[in-house]
Amino acid sequence: MDILYLLIPVSIIFVIFIAGVFIWSVKSGQYEDMEGPAHRILMDNDRIQPPKDDAEQNPDERCPDKQGPDQPGNPEEDQNN
DSSP states (O other): OTTHHHHHHHHHHHHHHHHHHHHHHHHTTTTSOSSHHHHHHHTOOOOOOOOSSGGGTOHHHHOTTOOOTTSTTOHHHHHHO
């Protein structure tokens, strides 16, 4: 029974502290926009950016000396003929 003399004042102080933190959070705008972050994650900028030049689309055009086996000018074909 003697522990109640300690627990009741401690719990009252704890409740006052929690109420103060809650009032501070409401006044500072923590609960202003509850739906905005939920919608913001769905509306992010996932648009595909167009390439800067055509050479980025086809890597063979960047290196003209790297030609496939079916293209003319391949040194392996020239040796076989």
